[in-house]
Every structure is written in structure tokens, then in C-alpha cells.
Amino acid sequence: MDSLRKYRDCLGCFPTGVAIATTISADNALHGLTINSFSSVSLEPPLILFSLDRQASSFDAFHHSSHFAINILTETQAALSQQFSLSHMGKWADVSYKAGHYSGCPLIEDVMAVLECRKKHLYDGGDHLIFIGEVLHFEIVSPHANPLLYYRGNYRELGNSLHTSPKGTF
Numbered sequence: 599m600d601s602l603r604k605y606r607d608c609l610g611c612f613p614t615g616v617a618i619a620t621t622i623s624a625d626n627a628l629h630g631l632t633i634n635s636f637s638s639v640s641l642e643p644p645l646i647l648f649s650l651d652r653q654a655s656s657f658d659a660f661h662h663s664s665h666f667a668i669n670i671l672t673e674t675q676a677a678l679s680q681q682f683s684l685s686h687m688g689k690w691a692d693v694s695y696k697a698g699h700y701s702g703c704p705l706i707e708d709v710m711a712v713l714e715c716r717k718k719h720l721y722d723g724g725d726h727l728i729f730i731g732e733v734l735h736f737e738i739v740s741p742h743a744n745p746l747l748y749y750r751g752n753y754r755e756l757g758n759s760l761h762t763s764p765k766g767t768f
């Protein structure tokens with residue numbers, strides 16, 4: 599097994615949620631891709647991040663856009679995640695969305711939650727570019743749904759709660 603494969607396998611030990619990052623370009627074209635690099639950064643001010651592969655076909659659109667949105671997926675949206683994890687035209691053909699009031703970016707309907715962001719900082723992240731966004735608006739769209747999870751190369755669903763809460767101020 600090559601070392602890059604082993605490295606990816608090691609990173610895959612950390613379970614994540616799954617989201618679709620979206621933006622709209624100056625010519626009104628919609629762009630979106632599946633991500634699991636989404637993370638919160640700061641509460642005050644509210645900042646989040648995701649990292650974008652420099653080889654992604656949507657790279658230029660996100661790079662040039664002033665805003666982006668994060669659409670957090672539910673466990674029923676694995677097919678949608680697949681659809682946005684391939685570079686192809688017509689990703690949006692059968693997707694219901696509305697334009698974000700604060701960012702203009704497409705907000706996908708029936709997701710778990712959405713965050714509309716203004717692009718605040720860009721940082722070099724090797725073969726990725728790290729986007730830090732200031733959250734302009736957020737909404738839990740489906741409060742009773744469960745999130746889609748990603749772990750060791752497979753989609754997963756939420757397991758049982760351990761009924762042990764973290765101590766401290768978190």
C-alpha cells in the first residue's frame with residue numbers, strides 16, 4: 599500500500615458530516631461541490647472554513663466570488679452528495695433551491711442546515727485553498743432530521759447517543 603493511501607486512510611478515521619458548498623458567479627451560473635472539510639472557526643465573530651481542491655472545476659468560481667453558502671446534508675441526501683462530488687455539467691438539473699437573501703448563493707431545499715457567508719480570508723493550504731467565511735445568516739432547516747456522515751470512505755448514519763456530555767464550557 600502506498601504512503602498516500604495510508605495517509606488518506608488515517609484521515610478517514612476522523613468521522614465528519616457532509617455538506618455542499620455553493621456559489622453563484624457573475625454570469626449567474628450556479629456552482630457547487632460536496633465537501634467534508636467544513637469546520638467552525640470562531641463564534642465571535644462567527645467564522646467558518648472549508649478547503650477547496652485547486653484542481654476542482656468550480657475552483658475559479660469560488661475564488662472569484664465574494665460569497666458562498668454551506669448546505670449541511672441529511673442522511674437521506676447521500677445521492678445528492680454523490681451528484682455534487684463529480685465534475686459534470688447539469689449538477690443542478692433536478693435540485694430544488696432558492697437564492698440566499700444575504701449572499702445570493704443557492705440554498706438547497708430540505709437540507710439539515712444552511713450558512714450564508716461573505717468570503718473573509720483565503721489561506722494557502724497546499725493543494726487546497728482554505729476559505730474562511732463570515733457567517734451572515736444561518737438556519738436549521740430540518741430540526742428533526744439526522745445528518746449524513748462520512749467515515750472511512752463510506753456514508754454513514756448517526757448511531758446511539760452515549761448519554762455522556764462533555765464537561766467544561768464547550
Ligand SMILES: Cc1cc2nc3c(=O)[nH]c(=O)nc-3n(C[C@H](O)[C@H](O)[C@H](O)COP(=O)(O)O)c2cc1C
Nearest residue numbers: 631632633634635649650651654655656683684685
Ligand atoms: C464525502 C466527500 C467529501 C469531499 N470533501 C471535499 C472537500 O472538502 N474539498 C474539496 O475540494 N473536495 C472535496 N470532495 C471532492 C469534490 O466533491 C469533488 O472533487 C467534486 O468533483 C468537485 O466538483 P467540481 O470539480 O465540479 O468543482 C469531497 C468528496 C466527497 C465524496
